[in-house]
Amino acid sequence: MRQRLFLILLFSFLLPGQAWSFEVLVLQSGEAPPYARAAQAFSDLLLPALPNQGVKSIANNSLCTYTIAKGEKRAAVARLIDEQLPDLVVAIGKKALQAAVSSKRPVVYLLVPQAQALLPAGHQATGVLLENSLGREFAEIRRLLPHLKRVGVVYDPERCESLVSQAVAAQSELTFIRRPITSGKEVVGQLEGLKGEIDLLWMVPDLTAVSPQTEQSYYRFSLQEQIPLFSFSEIHLAHGATLATTFDWQEMGKQAAILALDVLSGTAPQDIPPLQPEKVRIRVNVKIAEKINLQFAVPVK
Amino acid sequence: MNIRALFKRIKGSYNTRILIVFIGAMVVLAIGLDLLFINIQRKTYTEQTRRSGLAMARLLAQAIQVGVFAEMASVMSPVVDSLLLQEDIFRVLVLNDKDEVILDRWSDKKRVAEEDDFILQLETVRREGNNFLARADSFVFWWPVLSTVSYSDEEEMYFWDKEPQTEEKKLIGWVAISSSKEPFEREVQQLILRTGLLVTAVLSLAILCTVILLNKMMHPLRNLVAKVARSGEGSEEAFSEIGLLDTTYSNLLESLEQSFATIEELRQNLEEKVEVRTSELACANEDLEKKKETLKKSNVKLEKALKKVQETQAQLIHSEKMAALGQLVAGVAHEVNNNINFIVTAAPALENILKGIRRITDAYHEAGLQETEQEMLAALQRAEALGEELGIATLYSNIDLVLGSIREGCLRSVKIVQELTLFSRQDGDCLNAYDINASLLSTWKFVDTRYKGKVELVTELGAIPQVLCAGGRMSQVFLNVMNNGVQAIGDAGGTLTLTTFSDREMIHIRFVDTGQGIAREDMPRIFDPFFSTKEVGQGTGLGLGICYKIIAQHQGKIRVESAVGKGTAITISIPLYLDDKARPECELILVAL
Numbered sequence: 001m002r003q004r005l006f007l008i009l010l011f012s013f014l015l016p017g018q019a020w021s022f023e024v025l026v027l028q029s030g031e032a033p034p035y036a037r038a039a040q041a042f043s044d045l046l047l048p049a050l051p052n053q054g055v056k057s058i059a060n061n062s063l064c065t066y067t068i069a070k071g072e073k074r075a076a077v078a079r080l081i082d083e084q085l086p087d088l089v090v091a092i093g094k095k096a097l098q099a100a101v102s103s104k105r106p107v108v109y110l111l112v113p114q115a116q117a118l119l120p121a122g123h124q125a126t127g128v129l130l131e132n133s134l135g136r137e138f139a140e141i142r143r144l145l146p147h148l149k150r151v152g153v154v155y156d157p158e159r160c161e162s163l164v165s166q167a168v169a170a171q172s173e174l175t176f177i178r179r180p181i182t183s184g185k186e187v188v189g190q191l192e193g194l195k196g197e198i199d200l201l202w203m204v205p206d207l208t209a210v211s212p213q214t215e216q217s218y219y220r221f222s223l224q225e226q227i228p229l230f231s232f233s234e235i236h237l238a239h240g241a242t243l244a245t246t247f248d249w250q251e252m253g254k255q256a257a258i259l260a261l262d263v264l265s266g267t268a269p270q271d272i273p274p275l276q277p278e279k280v281r282i283r284v285n286v287k288i289a290e291k292i293n294l295q296f297a298v299p300v301k
Numbered sequence: 302m303n304i305r306a307l308f309k310r311i312k313g314s315y316n317t318r319i320l321i322v323f324i325g326a327m328v329v330l331a332i333g334l335d336l337l338f339i340n341i342q343r344k345t346y347t348e349q350t351r352r353s354g355l356a357m358a359r360l361l362a363q364a365i366q367v368g369v370f371a372e373m374a375s376v377m378s379p380v381v382d383s384l385l386l387q388e389d390i391f392r393v394l395v396l397n398d399k400d401e402v403i404l405d406r407w408s409d410k411k412r413v414a415e416e417d418d419f420i421l422q423l424e425t426v427r428r429e430g431n432n433f434l435a436r437a438d439s440f441v442f443w444w445p446v447l448s449t450v451s452y453s454d455e456e457e458m459y460f461w462d463k464e465p466q467t468e469e470k471k472l473i474g475w476v477a478i479s480s481s482k483e484p485f486e487r488e489v490q491q492l493i494l495r496t497g498l499l500v501t502a503v504l505s506l507a508i509l510c511t512v513i514l515l516n517k518m519m520h521p522l523r524n525l526v527a528k529v530a531r532s533g534e535g536s537e538e539a540f541s542e543i544g545l546l547d548t549t550y551s552n553l554l555e556s557l558e559q560s561f562a563t564i565e566e567l568r569q570n571l572e573e574k575v576e577v578r579t580s581e582l583a584c585a586n587e588d589l590e591k592k593k594e595t596l597k598k599s600n601v602k603l604e605k606a607l608k609k610v611q612e613t614q615a616q617l618i619h620s621e622k623m624a625a626l627g628q629l630v631a632g633v634a635h636e637v638n639n640n641i642n643f644i645v646t647a648a649p650a651l652e653n654i655l656k657g658i659r660r661i662t663d664a665y666h667e668a669g670l671q672e673t674e675q676e677m678l679a680a681l682q683r684a685e686a687l688g689e690e691l692g693i694a695t696l697y698s699n700i701d702l703v704l705g706s707i708r709e710g711c712l713r714s715v716k717i718v719q720e721l722t723l724f725s726r727q728d729g730d731c732l733n734a735y736d737i738n739a740s741l742l743s744t745w746k747f748v749d750t751r752y753k754g755k756v757e758l759v760t761e762l763g764a765i766p767q768v769l770c771a772g773g774r775m776s777q778v779f780l781n782v783m784n785n786g787v788q789a790i791g792d793a794g795g796t797l798t799l800t801t802f803s804d805r806e807m808i809h810i811r812f813v814d815t816g817q818g819i820a821r822e823d824m825p826r827i828f829d830p831f832f833s834t835k836e837v838g839q840g841t842g843l844g845l846g847i848c849y850k851i852i853a854q855h856q857g858k859i860r861v862e863s864a865v866g867k868g869t870a871i872t873i874s875i876p877l878y879l880d881d882k883a884r885p886e887c888e889l890i891l892v893a894l
Contacts, residue, residue, distance in 0.1 A: 032460040094456045113455035130459065184451070188371035205455050212449035213370040213473075220367075233459045 022264055025086035026065040027077070027100055029093025029111075034249040038092055038111055039065060041253030046260055068095050078102040088263055090256060091127070094118065101125055106269045110256040111249070113205055116274070126263070126272040128255045130247070134163070135170030136280045137245055141230065142173070144243075144282065144296045145200070152198035152227075154179040154190045156208035163204060176202075187214040191221045203231040203241065215239065226292040237285045242294060246283045316519040323511050327504060335500040342492050350440060350485060351433045354478060357384070358432070358444035362476045365395065369446045369474040372397055374404045381406050384478070391439075392479035394419055395446075398472055409481075419477060438482045446474040525549075621844070635750045636713075643710025647703040654699050657691040664688075732879070734767040735775060737808060741799050744779040752787040755794040756814075763802040768875055774851045775875075781844040782812045782871050789816025789869060806876060807858075813870040819863040821893040827861065828889065848873075853887035856880065864894035 026042065028035045043063050064084070068077055077099035081089055091097040091109040100107045101123050109115055109127030119125055142148055155164055157180045168176050177198055179190040187209055194201070203210060203218055210218075219240030222229040228242035237244045255275050263269050284300045311317045361384060362369075368376030374395075381393045385408040395404035400423065426432055426443045434441040447470040452458050664687050668680030745758060786797045795815035802809050819827060826832045828849045852859055855875050863869040 029456055030460075032456075034460050093460070094454055111460070113459055185371050188367060188373055188376060192373075192375075205458055207452055207455065207458070210458055211451040213367065213451070216367050217371070235459070 023086045024063045024088045024090060025084060026063060026090045027096040028067040029095040031067055034111060035092045037249040038253035041250035042090060042257045045254050045257035049261055074099045081105055088260055090260060106263050108256050108259045108263060110252050124269045126259055126269040126274050128252045128275045132245055132277055132280045134167040138171045140280055140282050144298060146297045148199050150175045150177055150198045151200045151202050152177045152194040153202040153204060154181055154187055154209045155204050155206045156181055159208060160204050160206045181209060184208055184211050184214050188217045191217050195225055198227060201227055201229045203229060205232045228294050234283050237283060240288060242285055242288045244283050246281045247277055248279060252277060320515055324508050327507055331500050331504045335496055339493055339496055343489055354440060354442035354480060355432055358442040358476055358478050362444045362446040366446055366448055369395060370448055372403050377404050389481045389484045390478055391481055394477040396475040398474055423475060440480045440482060442478045444476050445472050446476060448473045631750060640710040640713040643706045647706045651703045654696045657696050661688045661691060661693060732769045732771055735770050735772040736767050737765060737810060738762040738801055740776055741779055744776050747780055748783045748787055752791060755792060756787045756790050757796045759796050759798040761800040765801050765803040765808050768808050768877060769879060770855050770875060778848045778851050781848050786812055786814035786816060789814055807874045809872055809874045811870060811872045815868040818865040818867055818869055820865055824891050824893045849887055854885045856883050858888040860890040862892040862894060
């Protein structure tokens with residue numbers, strides 16, 4: 001009888017790895033402050049909420065963070081993931097997601113621009129989208145600027161056609177004056193053509209239309225024409241944009257932690273729909289707003 | 302005056318020759334410095350022009366960055382046109398990264414017809430890495446138009462401020478600013494003119510000052526020459542300044558030679574004196590050597606004497622020890638003897654009592670051996686009669702008395718031995734908490750018995766804390782002081798008062814005797830080793846010296862007050878806490894009243 005009991009216990013300890021504690025790998029694309037904030041919020045919520053199971057109580061659940069160095073090849077990071085075999089990879093940023101999906105581990109992503117476009121067929125990933133609902137964003141802007149009618153946008157159709165189309169579809173009250181380009185050199189000329197035609201200039205996350213060379217043209221256009229510039233990133237507020245979409249990085253980290261708990265509890269990632277940021281917030285550069293004599297319908301904090 | 306006479310006069314005049322040389326040197330120097338200064342100024346001005354021109358080109362490149370990137374002349378025109386308003390700038394040329402002209406503006410239409418070799422210029426700039434070209438009638442300032450490298454992906458647009466990327470730049474075009482050389486050349490000519498005028502003015506002033514200064518400086522010389530000329534032979538005209546100076550110099554040279562001869566003579570005398578002094582010093586040195594030898598011998602003698610003294614001292618210390626031991630043994634013997642007397646006296650009495658008891662016991666024993674009852678009764682009656690005769694009750698009570706006396710004697714002896722052990726314990730330098738009051742009382746028992754009986758001991762012992770000290774050594778001090786006290790009282794009798802008290806830092810033990818006191822002249826020497834006022838053989842004179850040494854080891858103080866015929870008071874003070882770092886010194890205060 002004792003011998004049988006011993007064998008049962010021995011067998012239970014020799015169960016495959018899944019029976020032991022969870023290993024979560026947090027993969028960061030770089031050292032940008034938003035990444036760090038989101039990662040911290042993620043671990044703060046996940047670790048206390050992640051229960052021990054069976055013999056896992058012998059070893060605690062572990063959470064490792066790895067930051068991809070500049071110039072580090074994607075294959076090297078994927079190899080690292082394969083060697084570590086974590087139960088879950090949390091990819092923060094585009095590079096991290098690209099490396100994570102090349103391995104066959106479950107992935108939760110966040111802070112990845114246009115993440116859905118990066119996912120290969122048969123992926124095991126879910127996450128928190130970086131894009132707000134354009135309808136909600138423009139609704140918020142219209143709440144601030146009720147007289148807004150015409151929105152100008154310079155974009156590369158190959159990159160942002162769907163994005164602009166979504167906005168057009170979501171906001172039928174607004175007229176979108178589109179200026180398609182194929183090269184960054186065309187931005188200045190296209191902006192010249194928008195003079196007197198629009199009430200708001202929309203800067204889209206388009207690598208062709210937005211670059212360090214062209215950003216100045218947007219800011220100068222905004223100041224010269226007294227037209228507010230609406231950007232997709234709050235970084236541009238400091239340089240001359242009037243309005244920008246902002247995200248609560250910590251809140252996004254918490255959303256990712258909830259998704260991670262679902263994945264670790266056994267739900268297939270591909271079966272969990274990605275989440276959108278819970279809150280839509282528009283930040284205003286008040287100084288620029290004053291310079292261009294912009295009046296808001298509601299008080300701006 | 303003809304030229305030859307003038308030349309002769311100049312040749313003969315020292316003043317004129319110096320003046321001519323000075324002025325010539327100043328003119329040459331001024332011209333040289335002027336040329337050097339003009340050259341330096343020209344280079345500096347050229348450098349300034351280069352720097353300001355290149356700064357202007359750099360600013361232009363930055364300002365039209367967007368226009369160059371977009372290759373839109375309209376974007377660049379406002380900046381370029383404002384630049385062309387500057388007088389000396391006549392052309393601004395902007396090229397793209399393929400060296401194609403995207404903007405070419407002229408302010409001076411006349412120059413448009415000039416040979417346009419900007420491609421060659423750009424090749425020179427690239428080859429030599431020098432953006433500044435100095436042409437025949439113009440300067441050209443080239444500067445590359447750089448732009449920050451584009452974002453590599455969307456992440457950078459969202460999360461990275463572009464500041465960290467500023468180091469990575471990409472060439473997107475060139476700007477060239479052509480500036481006329483006319484203002485530069487005009488400025489240089491003005492510079493030469495101004496410098497020439499300035500140098501001429503300064504040179505004239507310097508020559509004037511030199512003439513005046515030289516005239517002033519040469520005035521005494523001219524006076525001298527005039528005097529020499531007047532005192533010499535011939536008329537004044539016959540002497541030139543140089544000739545006179547030559548003669549004067551020759552005379553001075555002769556005087557100097559005479560002086561040197563005198564100095565040589567003095568030097569020889571000095572050497573002789575040095576020789577004499579040297580021989581005297583040698584004699585003195587010999588004397589010193591002799592004295593040194595004598596001193597060495599004296600030193601050897603003194604060392605021997607010292608060794609002898611040390612041996613004597615050791616013997617005397619031994620004698621003192623033996624004397625102290627003898628005194629101690631005498632005290633102990635006296636006390637032990639008193640106690641043995643109890644036993645010795647009791648022993649015969651006890652023997653008699655035991656004899657009487659044995660007789661009565663024998664009588665009863667004999668009665669028990671009788672065969673008949675009558676005989677037994679008769680024997681018992683005899684035994685009882687004997688008991689009554691000898692007083693059996695008295696005998697038993699006497700036994701108790703005698704045994705009590707013996708017990709008392711034994712107890713006292715035990716106590717004496719215990720106190721003797723306490724007194725003679727060799728504590729060395731081992732410090733222990735010590736009860737001074739108890740030590741004083743136990744030490745009194747060992748005081749010289751010859752005088753102790755005539756001395757009344759008065760104790761006024763205060764409540765003092767225990768003190769950290771070498772107890773045995775401290776007892777030795779107390780015994781020495783008490784012995785001195787009772788010996789000073791002597792046969793006349795008197796009192797020895799022991800008082801103890803303490804303050805925050807020290808414990809004080811005061812011994813006051815009503816003895817003969819210490820003579821004023823003896824007072825300073827009482828702690829000197831071997832000093833004694835006692836008769837020969839009565840003391841070694843080491844007692845108080847030993848006391849001093851022991852109290853010094855305890856960092857204490859001794860105060861002695863004495864009046865001849867009235868007595869002596871010795872106060873010993875011991876600190877409550879010893880300072881480990883303090884030197885073993887005893888503060889000694891002697892007061893002769």
